[in-house]
Amino acid sequence: MKAWFKSGAPWVWLNGGAVALCMIMVVGLLGLIAVRGFGHFWPADILKTTVVNESGGSEAVLGELVRKEVISAEVARTNGYAVNGDVKLVTRYLIKEGNRDLGADFSWYLDVGMGEWSYPENAMMIERREWGNFYGFPVALNEQGEQVTRVGKAGFWEELHQRVERSVELHHRINHMEEVEIGGVNHELERLRLDERRLELEGVSGQELAEAQARIAEKREMLNAQYVEIKQERDALYRQLERDSLDVVTVDGVERTIGMDNIVRVTRPNQLGLLGKFGHYLERFWEFLTDEPREANTEGGIFPAIFGTVTMVLVMSIMVTPLGVLAAIYLREYAHQGTFLKLIRISVYNLAGVPSIVYGVFGLGFFVYFLGGNIDELFFPASLPAPTFGTPGLFWASLTLALLTLPVVIVSTEEGLARIPSTIRQGSLALGATKSETLWKVVVPLATPGMMTGLILAIARAAGEVAPLMLVGVVKLAPSLPVDGNYPYLHLDQKIMHLGFHIYDVGFQSPNVEAARPLVYATALTLVMLIIVLNLAAIKIRNSLREKYRSASD
């Protein structure tokens, strides 16, 4: 043993252990996110049991088991549970009871005094647009207040699902109407208002003013008529939507009526088979990716966040690629290679390591307040004092990130350029090509793998960056997407939602953290996958392009 210690082998094992630990942590972290993130969509069984409440009586509980943990009885006692003195350890269960409107939602229950668990067949979960999930049992289905069918009768569940589908469809149509059609009309009206104000500011007067005003008034009249028409149509839809309702009862016998307009989905997980659950799983996963958030972001989907992230990253790429590539070419090909350049190069490289929040501060101060404020005064005086570009928004977020990722692109491109053997350059020059011809026709094409890698790494970094975005244009809930059917189609001045910020906001600013938790895991999973895929793609492209140009560069 002494010899073993002397040989230094223990140190090798310790070092090996460090690597093993790192790997365990990395894989464990990804695994944790994957399990929690994917698990969110699985329809969990609804359990029914009884617990002892504070007054010593028995109380029925219905809901999903979220998680359980073993704690020492002492901790339970300090938390206010009545636990006998001889008990050392207790298990507690976190049960999601839903029914936020009745004051329940999430509760911890100790196994002390807990009754048998059962999974009643008819227990159902209703996903609602307001107040979160409802857990309970159905009673009857009504149309215009008249009972249509009640539970136990044949075809009740079919009827119910059919009517839920109908109301969801109606709701969808109303949403479309409100967002696209009414939104469009409002957009036009706002533009008219700005036109009018512009006339005022430009000091147009007399005949011209009267004509313009008449034109505007006429158009406004038309738009208002259009608005009234759409609104009538929508109101009709609303009346149809409010037709049906569902009578339900909770596990403690409280009766409720839930309007069909408030229902997104009705599930009976206990009665579903594995396949049925899987179907629901996919449906919910799809809904998560494509729907808008509900209930202060704690329910529904994250589509606007995905869309915002992608739009922002695209705008950023458009800005960062040419700038980064040109700067790299300048540094590598044209600039005089001396001490000064060496300093500049080190500085540029080091900017990649500067805290991202610093870029956010710069973006807010320089881009938003200084540039944006001046742009508003020059180009959008009509909408002042409401700022157009003088407030955080998509363009400034993209520009800030472009600045942030510029060093990444420069470094990668320079690496790509440096890797090209000087023989190729000399060959081209020897054939009489000018420097620019050599550069653009020989060197740059060969260096594209480096540029692509840089761009993809930049995108991956930008997609995950949150701190600067909090300052320059990302919000928790954007009223509309930055791209829509209204002129000018891409709204660079609009605020956007962002996956990373969504995680921060829902996880830490949400009033109901427990309800938001699964959603945060799912969002995190989406973001992690996006970034890992991007990084793998960067590596892959780099390798394959390097392979492709190998013959040329050798």
Added chain:
Amino acid sequence: MSERQSNDQARASLMPNAEQRARLRKVRRFKDGLSRYGVGTAGLMVVASLALIFLYLFSEVAPLLRGSSIEVTADYPFGLSESDDRSRHLVLERYEKMGATFNDSGEIQFFNVDSGQVLASFEAPGSDRLVVSAVGHSVPSDRLVAYGFANGQASVVRENYELSYPNDQRLVTPDLEYPLGEEPVVLDENGQAITDLSVQNTDMGVVLAGVAKDGRLVMGRFRMSQSLFGGSGSVSATRFSLPPLPGGAEVQDLLVDDSGRFLIVADDKAQLHFYDVEVPSNAHLLETVPTERGQVTAMEFLVGTLSVIVGTETGSVSQWYLIRDDSNRFHLTPVRDFESLSGPVTAIAPEYTRKGFAAGDARGQVGLFYGTSSDTLIIKSIADRAIEQLALSPINGRMLALDDQQRLYIADVWNKHPEVSFSSMWQKVWYEGRQQPEYVWQASGSSDSFEPKMSLVPLSIGTLKAAFFAMLFAIPLGVMGAVYTAYFMTPKLRGVVKPTIEIMEALPTVILGFLAGLWLAPFLENHLPAVFSILIMLPVTMLVVGLLWSRLPSSIRNSVSEGWEAAILVIPLIMIGWGCVALSPYIEIWFFDGSMRQWLTNHNIDYDQRNALVVGLAMGFAVIPTIFSIAEDAVFNVPRHLTQGSLALGATRWQTVMGVVLPTASPGIFSAVMMGFGRAVGETMIVLMATGNSPVLNFNIFEGMRTLSANIAVELPETAIDSTHFRVLFLAALVLLSLTFLVNTLAEVIRQRLRKRYSNL
């Protein structure tokens, strides 16, 4: 034939003739130049825009460093104040164009500051028939002025400005309000003349404190009840008086605070008397304090009335606080002295919203001072005569001074950021209402009279604390892992491990932060003993597994080649780790009376759920890839012939590592650690989410912290543009930028040197 001809023509046209070639050359030269200058310009612009970050941040911070200034722009004989009807109180309106003077005769005149022309003129209620014997005023923001009369009565006025915009032009119309009606109220029930007077608007109504001719201190609380029918309401009053000052001292000046609880009286024997007047029937003297700075010649409250500025005959200017001691008794305590003026202090003008003030002396000097930063901003001689009255505008852009020859001086003032000085940011500051000097960061408050506390010390310490715990976790794992991966690990495994850990570098920190805050923090809270048992057990496990492995029969050992130690360890480590977690509740029962958290609290160790331990783990995790990948490169690139030489001479693998590899690669490892540190210092999201963000000042691993970066993220969106707070946050950003830039540059330089050394070996 014709066919051939056309062929010839085609051939001819394929070869450019001399003229075409010349043109082509020209085009090519032009393109070459275009490319050169185009790329050059673009490249330089990009570099310049990156440099702009530094310049811009600095330009935002620069005004903090700029000193204050007073520039006299005009002076003229002030016709509204004469030697027999002097101005007793002077104010300057918000837009700095209009002033008001409150004279001995009871006349109140609003005048154009630049021309001296009268704009409006009023009379204090009662001054038409009574003789004014005293004039007093409240804190500037309440705009109250009180007149005491020779018959023991008093009246109160408030100046008021109406804003209107006829023809898009700003028009300020001065007016007077009468908070206690248009009739004087009785202050001294004995009907003696009021010789000195102070007024304050309090929750208990308007409080007047005066001195009667016989030396009694007379006080009254007055409240106007609005009558329902629009007529002037009636005034309800509570009057009481205090005996004359002890020891036959005479009152020089007196002040009542805005809670109506305290009365401060300066006498002619260089003493301050501090009265409790909260309950009229029990009004009494709390203490008498010698000023130790000579006789008081001027005295004013700063906004919020928690501190008093005292000017004395020696020119000394000092700030005194009303401090509550441990037994809940208030004391009047001198807190700081400012630079002295050259002559006796004659006038003090507090600012409207900040803890600053201006003071003038009997030799024509005027100074600007600021309480929080203990700063004497500027002292300037503006007149040859004694300054009698001083007025600052509410936005601190202009100042009026009146000398004893009734000459009015108008001065432009630049005094935008007096709150910040080196000492207020980096040294302990005694804030109003606190018992002793402290380091505090609390930049915004609920009320107007809030004193911003902008000490960067708690934030800097918080930053270092977070980085320290992160590095504590990351350095051993990162560096040891790097050494193993680069030197011992089989290439096959290395091909998996290295990219995996490097991809972690790209993982968004928001995800680490969210896991740390929502998963790790509650987990650690519930399994606190596991943290420590894991810390001890894991290294032990590694050694035990290694020892057992060496005891295995060589047939099994040889079936696995060297370099797979890490893989062998994975399963045992996971099992032991899981075991520690599972045992954690039992450890709590056995050693910590059932709850380690409670046990810590009982031993006076504060525990926050989101603490430095959580941050250390999460941020350490974020930093490991940075350290790992740079250190691994450094170790891996140690020239093979060195290590092979060492091995050939009979050294073991570990001896080779210690004797050859590490010394050679140490600059690289050092630069890896520097890079990691740079990253830990600037990291925002993890600390934002995994700490409570409370700016506490300690190194307790179980408490949170607030870092510079998280502070910027939290506060910058909510500050007013170009305010001091805004600029201080920019300063924090600049500090972060410079710090990380320096650290990274150093690391980069070391790395480049190392590369050169390797190529020479």
